[in-house]
Amino acid sequence: MSAKKNYCRLAAAAVVGSLVLTACSAGSGGNSSEGSAENTSVTVALTGEPVNLDFTTTAGAAIPQALMSNVYEGLVEIDQAGKIQPLLAESWELSNGNKTYTFKLREGATFSNGEAFTAEDVKFSIERVQSDAWVSSLKKKMDIVDSVEVNSDTEVAITLKQPSNAWLFDMGTLVGAIFDPSGVDDLAGTAIGTGPYEIDAWNRGQSIEFATREDYWGEAPTVENVSLRYFADAVATTNALQSGDVDVVYNMQSPELLSSFESDGKYQVLDGTSNGEIVLSMNNNMAPFDDLRVRQAVMHAIDRQAVVDTAWNGYGTVVGGPVPTTDPYYEDLNDVYPYDPAKAESLLAEAGAQDLDITFTVPTRPYATAVSEIVVSQLADVGINAKIESAEFPAVWLDEVFTKQDYQMSVVLAVESRDVLAMFNNPDYYLGYDNSKIKDLAAEADAADEAGYVDGMKQVVRTIVDDAAANTLFIFPNIVVAKAEVTGIPANSVTEALDLTNLGWK
């Protein structure tokens, strides 16, 4: 392995040397290095481009997908099975009635701007989440931290207000990202983290180019350059794969096209799970969905299995609640609101809401447009006339639906991991769910032991579902199609991150 790497370095050095010596044009230099370029770079196709690089102030999945694990790292990381693993922290201990975590930090780690990673950075990063600098709704996850004490450069003690099961997991997600105090001036344009990659170039509207860092503390990734290329739609990504422009299509958005890849030995198709829930949102604060019966009618009116079958070619899991199958407190809640149009109609009649006219704001994403048409048809069957209004995603959708909350119904893929409380335990969130019933339950569960946590959270989720706070249509599959020779692709999407560090070639 290392012999191979040395060989590659030698080859690269030779190429560079010849370039300098002969001062040949970039074009011919590119040609001569093409053979090795195949093995030192991977191009990944994605849809949905980041609007900037700052997930501390901008919602949406694209930014942390590109940056977490690759540029930014946390004290811990979440592995493919959803388990917590050490990263910038080598180990940790619990004390003080399970309220204080003492982390022993890795030595020798540096940020890409050259600054050393120390306990001060941990304190800075956590306190920054709690400050006004962060405006992401996910920042609430850090509210539980009472104090951060720097014991030494390599040891930090974090004390929580009460014991929390969710917090350590959250530390492996984007709120746990460690920043350098001198590297946060231009987060929207420059990302400085401790991760194995740094951003080499960001071509807005096209791609983000990652290059490995020479001074990374851990094992260097096997491929030196990874390019994330952003495409407008699903068909464009698969076309690019077929033409050889990209090597991997991650989170493939067009399951109809899978059959042609599955039968072709040149490609591999990975059918992974994800943390994403396709949520049909009903604005709990706005008529007619401020009426529980109307929301319940919508729950009964939609045949979720039919939605998966028609809109997403049967890929995806119908679960009946806003919890992905990989979460510890997952349970099948399909029985709570079975498909029952007659029941839906009687609920609407009871609420005095027959022949409803509503506006259905649909973001311009493939899953959303695909889902919207079947939903509209099924709503029409029970007498709800939904008018589709298309909202450009992310800009317009985030502004109108998410921020201004000026909508009645929408549909979106909620990708944040273990986000059930972020979505529902916050009355200011765009869903507008009145969390008074679950607030205390959730707090109790979080402070309980692990079994108590799981049971308590199940109760929370049941309450949310009983209140028909939102209609979780299905759990989004994480479909990956790639050239057969690409290895180390994270098939499961357990956190928001797309971990590029293990990518390689056979």
Next chain:
Amino acid sequence: MAAEQVLVEKTRRKLSLTLIVGGSLVAVVVLAALVSFFWTPYNPVQAFPADRLQGSSAAHLMGTDRYGRDVFSGVLYGARITLLVGLVAVGIALVIGTPLGILAGMRGGITEEVTMRGADILLAFPALLVAIMFGAVFGASTLTAMLAIGIGSIPGFARVARSGTLQVMSTEYIMAAKASSQSGWRIARRHVMPNIVGMVVVQCSVSFAIAVLAEAALSFLGLGTPPPVPSWGRMLQESQQFLGTFPMLAVWPGAAIAVAVLGFTLLGDGLRDRFDPKLNGER
């Protein structure tokens, strides 16, 4: 004189075929649209998930789409949208473009310069680009599509009306009318308009074909009629992902667009030759 007569007769007979084919195709589209007001085999927006992606059968003449909606019903209904967009767009262009063209042709001078250069500028933007801008600013809807296509079609009408007017203005009867000090308005109404009506009708038909295509393109791009109301362009777009597996899904709306565009183009050609046999000779 006799020979010329024969030539005209001959041309007329030959042209009729274009007219008949064009007229029939247009009639098919119009009929489909009219029928959809009274009857479609199924509700075109109602999904029957169990019957999804079926081929042609007695129950579903053109099969069903990914949601289990009847494609034939959608195509019938789509004709309505197509004609509506075409009518309104052409109407806008006709009502604005023609008077501007006549005005430019009659007045000349600065009026003509301003109008025609304005038309040139508008012509420099493809109708589709105007429509995309409208869609981005006002949101995608049938109305914005109609407005945009209509505005994009104005220069064509202005130019045709102006060139027709210029021809008419150089005739002796206009001199006579002018000599008898008739008002400009009266000359336009009594002499110019009746004489250019043929050219304008031809322009209507040709513009209609362009409008149909533009509407389909806009809907394909998601800037036209919003879902779920069936429109041919969007049906085509939705079938895109199934090209490999269910190609017929794309064939039906594609064929419908082709029929409509071909119909209006042929009709326009036929009408042109009929109204303006001289032009035919010159070609």
